[in-house]
Amino acid sequence: MEWTEERIEALRALWMQGLTASQIAERLGGVSRNAVIGKAHRLGLSARPSPIKREPGAKPVPMPRPARVAPPQHHAEPAPMPAAPPAPQPQLSAKAPGAAPAGGGKGCMWPIGDPKQAGFHFCGAPSEAGRPYCTQHCAAAYHKRQVDAA
DNA sequence: CCCTGATTCGC
């Protein structure tokens, strides 16, 4: 497998969202969890808000679970965020960041992974009203792409 | 034994 911008971005996003290396590897597809961890380290990310320990004699600082789900919506659907949505967008990769947040734009619609890949999915994180992307990572990435494309 | 991330090291 090749570490394309897309995949690296997805890795970053997922990693920062608190997903485990196994989950990330699963979603990305074609890589083992070791590969994900190794890449994550090479990318300079290993520190993330999560309950992982460092240094034997360090402080066992209690981390208040960042959690990926913030708003306590009392809707019926808990928004499960499927691993492989059966309805992939036609063309929205490469130079087409404007992934139209069509339909039930509930969560973040930022495309994570390669639409051609099996593990492709949308971020799904809670997004601001009127905004198709979550503020955590995707909105920034979205903006960055627009700048890059320009 | 299942899992986690961290590190090493041959490629």
Place this chain on the structure above:
DNA sequence: GCGAATCAGG
């Protein structure tokens, strides 16, 4: 740079 093997821990 990559990732399997390994390490250290829960």
